[in-house]
Each structure stands twice: as structure tokens, then as C-alpha cells.
Amino acid sequence: MRRLRDHSLGSVFGLLFLLALVGQAFAGHADFNAQQLTNGLPPVSLGRYLTSASFAVDVAENWQSEYLQFFLFIILTVWLVQKGSPESKPLDKAGLESDRDQHVGQHASAASPAWAKAPGWRLGVYSNSLGIVMGVVFVLAWLAQSVAGVAAYNERQLSQLQDPVSWAAYLLEPDFWNRTLQNWQSELLAVASMVILSIYLRQRGSPESKPVGTAHGVTGVEG
Structure with missing residues (x-):
């Protein structure tokens, strides 16, 4: 249990x-x-x-937008801050921070992951591994969406006695960008809403919220 x-x-x-x-x-x-x-x-x-391609494209188009959301949020919150939001780092912590703050290299503890204590490229890769994986999954899911999307699109074209298109040509079709952008805008709106609303609203006990009695202007504090 x-x-x-x-x-x-x-x-x-x-x-x-x-x-x-x-x-x-x-x-x-x-x-x-x-x-x-x-x-x-x-x-x-x-x-x-x-x-079928129809099911594959419906799944892939949602996956790619979700991983894009997380990739952008992970990368942008390294450098950008939002006063009063628990989704932001404290205003004076913008940037990569020091090795001491990040507990890497000579500042790592015995319990730190092995690559956090490793020199050279391994530390560099591990230091950015979350963003790398999220970015790679986004690209792969977007590629899967385009491949499944052109197959589904061409099925409709043939059923309507119209010529199919190539994969490259499909990337310029409104169908592809409509599927893509309708997901991107919803995910980006959701992130912006969380960042802004968490300045003024609270959810007791949630790490996505500040403690209930914390002032609106306090930044980077989780409940």
C-alpha cells in the first residue's frame, strides 16, 4: 500500500x-x-x-501538442519569470543558476545521480535531458501526425475521386496546419492560464498553488 x-x-x-x-x-x-x-x-x-490512418492521426496530433507544451514550458522557464506565480522561479533566479545551486560537479552529494557528478559531455547532456527528451518526443509525434495525416487525407481524396498528394505537399495543406494549430493554441492557452491564474487563485495542498495565505506578489513558492 x-x-x-x-x-x-x-x-x-x-x-x-x-x-x-x-x-x-x-x-x-x-x-x-x-x-x-x-x-x-x-x-x-x-x-x-x-x-487506420484516421485513428493514428487523431492520437498523434494530440500527443505532439502536449509534448510541445511541456518542452516550451521547461525551456522558457529557465530564463523567463512571472511575478507572483508558483509556476515561475523566484525573480532573481532566472538563468542556468550556479553549480552549487544545481548540486552538480564538485557540489554533488553522494545521493546525486551519477551523471550529475560526471565531467564533460555527460553532465551537459544530463543537465538538459528533460528538455531534450520532451523535444524529441514532440518532433517524433509531429512526424507521426504528418505521416498518418497524409494517409488519411489521401483516403478522403480517393473516396471523392480526387488525386492524392505527396507527403511534402501535404505539409503545405490547410488540413495539416489546421490539425496542428488548433492543438497548439489550446495547449498554449492552458499554460498561460495556469501561470496567470495561479498568481491570484489558490488550491489548498497542491504544489501547483501557493499556500492559501501567501501574498499575490510572492514568486516561486509552492504550497
């Missing part, structure tokens, strides 16, 4: 993710078949839908 409690946040979000993905699969399958019937085409099985 203690192990479950110690990992409860990740476990619950993992379970919610799976439930949402399953729900999306069933809802998307029903919607896809409704469109098939409207177009005079036969419905497809759930298994066929789950391996």
Missing part, C-alpha cells in the same frame, strides 16, 4: 490516460462509421479502425 501511495500520482494519470484512449477508440470508431455510411461506404470493424 505504501508503494502504491508513493506512486499514486503517476499511476492515476496513467490509468486515466488508458481510459481516455479506450474511450477515444470507441467514440472515434462510431463517428468514423457514421461518416462511412453518410458517404455510401461500408462500416469497418473496431480492429480495422484502430490500425
